[in-house]
Amino acid sequence: MDINKILGEMTLEEKAGMCSGRDFWHTKAVERLGVPSVMMCDGPHGLRKQEGEDDHLGINESIKAVSFPTAPALASSFDRALVHSVGETIGNECQAENVALLLGPGLNIKRSPLCGRNFEYFSEDPYLSAEITTEFVKGLQSKKVGACLKHYVANEQETLRMTSDSVVDERTLREIYLAAFEKPVRESKPYSVMCSYNMVNGEFLAENRYLLTDVLRDEWGFEGFVVTDWGAVQDRVKGLLAGLDLEMPGINDGNQKKIIAAVQDGTLPEAKLDEAVGNILSFVKRYSENRDENAVFDREKDHTKAADVATECAVLLKNEKNLLPLSKSAKVAFIGEFAENPRYQGSGSSHINPAFISNAAEAAKKMENVTYSKGYIAKSEEIDEGLEKEALEAAKNADVVVIFAGLPNSYETEGVDRKHLDMPQNQNHLIEAVSKVSQNVVVVLHNGAPVAMPWINSVSSVLEMYLAGDNVGNATVSLLFGDANPSGKLAETFPLRLTDTPSYMFYPGERGIAEYREGIYIGYRYYDKREVDVLFPFGHGLCYTKFEYSELKLSKTKIMDTEKIAVSVKVKNIGQAEGKEVVQVYVQDVMSSVGRPVRELKQFEKVNLKPGEEKVVTLELDKQSFAYYEPRLPGWHVESGEFSIEVGSSSRDIRLSAKVEVESTQEIPILFTRHSTMGEIMSTQKGRAVMESMNSRRAESSFSAEQLGEGAQEMVKAMMMEMPLKNSVSFGAMNEEQLEGLLQALNS
Numbered sequence: 001m002d003i004n005k006i007l008g009e010m011t012l013e014e015k016a017g018m019c020s021g022r023d024f025w026h027t028k029a030v031e032r033l034g035v036p037s038v039m040m041c042d043g044p045h046g047l048r049k050q051e052g053e054d055d056h057l058g059i060n061e062s063i064k065a066v067s068f069p070t071a072p073a074l075a076s077s078f079d080r081a082l083v084h085s086v087g088e089t090i091g092n093e094c095q096a097e098n099v100a101l102l103l104g105p106g107l108n109i110k111r112s113p114l115c116g117r118n119f120e121y122f123s124e125d126p127y128l129s130a131e132i133t134t135e136f137v138k139g140l141q142s143k144k145v146g147a148c149l150k151h152y153v154a155n156e157q158e159t160l161r162m163t164s165d166s167v168v169d170e171r172t173l174r175e176i177y178l179a180a181f182e183k184p185v186r187e188s189k190p191y192s193v194m195c196s197y198n199m200v201n202g203e204f205l206a207e208n209r210y211l212l213t214d215v216l217r218d219e220w221g222f223e224g225f226v227v228t229d230w231g232a233v234q235d236r237v238k239g240l241l242a243g244l245d246l247e248m249p250g251i252n253d254g255n256q257k258k259i260i261a262a263v264q265d266g267t268l269p270e271a272k273l274d275e276a277v278g279n280i281l282s283f284v285k286r287y288s289e290n291r292d293e294n295a296v297f298d299r300e301k302d303h304t305k306a307a308d309v310a311t312e313c314a315v316l317l318k319n320e321k322n323l324l325p326l327s328k329s330a331k332v333a334f335i336g337e338f339a340e341n342p343r344y345q346g347s348g349s350s351h352i353n354p355a356f357i358s359n360a361a362e363a364a365k366k367m368e369n370v371t372y373s374k375g376y377i378a379k380s381e382e383i384d385e386g387l388e389k390e391a392l393e394a395a396k397n398a399d400v401v402v403i404f405a406g407l408p409n410s411y412e413t414e415g416v417d418r419k420h421l422d423m424p425q426n427q428n429h430l431i432e433a434v435s436k437v438s439q440n441v442v443v444v445l446h447n448g449a450p451v452a453m454p455w456i457n458s459v460s461s462v463l464e465m466y467l468a469g470d471n472v473g474n475a476t477v478s479l480l481f482g483d484a485n486p487s488g489k490l491a492e493t494f495p496l497r498l499t500d501t502p503s504y505m506f507y508p509g510e511r512g513i514a515e516y517r518e519g520i521y522i523g524y525r526y527y528d529k530r531e532v533d534v535l536f537p538f539g540h541g542l543c544y545t546k547f548e549y550s551e552l553k554l555s556k557t558k559i560m561d562t563e564k565i566a567v568s569v570k571v572k573n574i575g576q577a578e579g580k581e582v583v584q585v586y587v588q589d590v591m592s593s594v595g596r597p598v599r600e601l602k603q604f605e606k607v608n609l610k611p612g613e614e615k616v617v618t619l620e621l622d623k624q625s626f627a628y629y630e631p632r633l634p635g636w637h638v639e640s641g642e643f644s645i646e647v648g649s650s651s652r653d654i655r656l657s658a659k660v661e662v663e664s665t666q667e668i669p670i671l672f673t674r675h676s677t678m679g680e681i682m683s684t685q686k687g688r689a690v691m692e693s694m695n696s697r698r699a700e701s702s703f704s705a706e707q708l709g710e711g712a713q714e715m716v717k718a719m720m721m722e723m724p725l726k727n728s729v730s731f732g733a734m735n736e737e738q739l740e741g742l743l744q745a746l747n748s
């Protein structure tokens with residue numbers, strides 16, 4: 001396909017038509033010029049290809065395809081290679097099904113545990129989200145199937161999702177919400193980005209030039225096409241001018257007519273239209289030229305893979321008395337409907353139709369001593385006394401009880417935010433009741449986001465499976481009985497209560513305005529800064545063995561911000577089982593002139609160790625690891641000074657730390673005015689130089705230390721530093737001309 005040639009031969013009508021879909025899932029063809037129509041499908045944790053009735057809510061049937069653990073579980077693996085392989089498997093299914101683009105992954109940030117779609121998003125941490133996304137996209141696109149990063153951007157709630165306005169300051173937007181997209185766009189070159197429904201700071205994404213063009217294309221070098229979320233288009237012509245390429249779905253030709261009229265009356269330069277059409281054609285070309293007619297997929301093989309992935313993602317939250325793993329000869333009572341009908345995926349557009357689903361009750365049948373009783377009805381909140389009684393009998397007769405619990409479908413779904421963190425009362429009641437008759441209780445959780453655990457002190461172990469995909473049953477059983485060793489770490493904080501959460505006061509906003517007032521302090525950035533106790537911290541996850549950290553070394557102790565630094569640490573398996581540890585590297589700016597989190601994740605690596613084995617893990621930090629976003633530049637900036645490199649097993653289990661001195665190569669340009677203070681002037685190199693060259697003693701007090709005495713010295717110093725320059729004139733330290741001269745020198 002020669003895109004320039006095709007563009008030259010397309011009529012205005014054909015070009016305008018190309019800017020919206022043919023139907024729910026396809027681009028338009030231009031048959032006379034050999035441009036085929038290609039298909040995009042939902043995912044992202046598998047393929048939702050609809051061949052019958054279309055819908056964007058996951059209601060109508062789609063073809064049979066593998067359903068992998070959903071985003072929070074995938075992120076909890078902290079395993080780049082694993083996520084890459086998940087991308088490859090889904091890419092292969094897409095290729096075999098002639099699907100050109102998968103609508104995912106979803107990388108919005110978990111601003112609140114209440115977001116109804118958190119089960120589709122990776123983490124509260126932008127670094128982790130970006131790393132996981134990058135690998136997912138690389139894996140998917142290695143099969144020559146496009147990824148579509150969604151939902152760009154600041155789309156962290158379902159309440160009024162199609163109209164709400166996310167009001168976010170620039171630093172927060174860059175450091176948290178855009179940061180999740182920045183690296184994947186730069187590094188994994190996704191075919192596409194999906195603009196979200198909402199507004200950011202008063203402008204809908206579908207017509208937001210700043211976000212779609214200035215940031216995405218001009219700064220980050222995005223070369224793919226921007227597609228709307230389904231129905232997110234606003235003013236179509238304004239959208240094209242802002243950098244929006246494709247409107248989905250394509251239902252009627254109203255916007256096509258508007259585009260034609262805008263080109264004819266000159267409001268839309270035809271070159272701008274050609275750009276959008278060119279971007280869409282490049283996608284079509286990429287797919288057609290790389291289409292692999294021979295691609296096939298094996299549903300059974302992918303289902304087996306789903307179990308392997310789920311075992312790598314599960315997070316062992318608590319394991320007192322080392323109750324897990326269970327002995328295969330122990331008498332074990334499985335209780336809870338989720339053991340039989342597990343919840344393994346979320347509701348809405350990501351809904352997959354798997355060929356096979358495994359459940360724990362079935363998977364445990366090979367063990368003679370495992371019984372199953374229902375305990376509760378998943379669809380109901382009511383305590384079922386009959387079922388509970390049966391369950392208590394089973395519990396009494398068992399050595400260990402495993403309760404399968406979590407959130408039912410209706411509790412977390414696209415389009416609706418949660419109202420609280422509670423599990424259904426019948427499940428909480430059952431757990432409390434069983435804990436009264438058994439000392440050995442394990443809770444297995446199936447949920448897409450944190451839940452409150454009022455029973456946490458009554459149970460010995462908690463295994464968080466998340467929504468673990470279609471082979472959840474086999475994965476769970478192999479983890480429970482020690483055939484696999486849990487190695488996941490939480491990609492989000494589990495708070496003690498909803499009122500502790502950072503955005504509690506502002507979520508989901510009022511009258512359609514969602515003010516992100518907590519700023520950069522979300523997730524552990526908030527809990528650590530405010531020293532709030534949590535149920536389980538970010539990065540937490542246990543294993544059936546223990547690891548010891550030693551010999552933390554930095555390749556340098558002093559660097560310029562343009563240099564990289566290598567951090568190495570020795571990790572040893574000091575337990576009896578083979579297992580995997582996620583080595584986490586956090587960075588802290590020890591003293592900073594702007595507010596910064598106590599620590600931020602900047603590197604991680606998962607290592608496998610046999611009992612007694614040790615390995616040296618070496619990870620690299622670069623400028624981005626030390627920087628914050630400085631709107632006055634504007635850009636990423638490192639403040640000169642000391643940073644602490646913390647290495648640990650979770651954000652609240654830091655094992656070793658070391659200091660490095662980083663020197664900035666960049667000064668923030670400041671325009672000094674009559675209202676600038678001496679403190680501001682003296683905080684810049686330029687300011688200090690000017691004051692020195694003027695041999696000025698204006699930054700010092702004319703009183704001697706003895707005259708002032710102890711308390712007054714501090715007071716006078718503070719007042720001198722905070723005094724605006726104009727007051728030097730009113731207090732007679734200089735005249736107006738001298739002030740003008742000083743300002744000129746400072747700003748020259």
Ligand code: BGC
Binds near residue numbers: 056
């Ligand atoms: C969702 C998207 C999805 C699209 C198509 C929208 O409602 O927000 O994530 O890809 O529908 O189904």
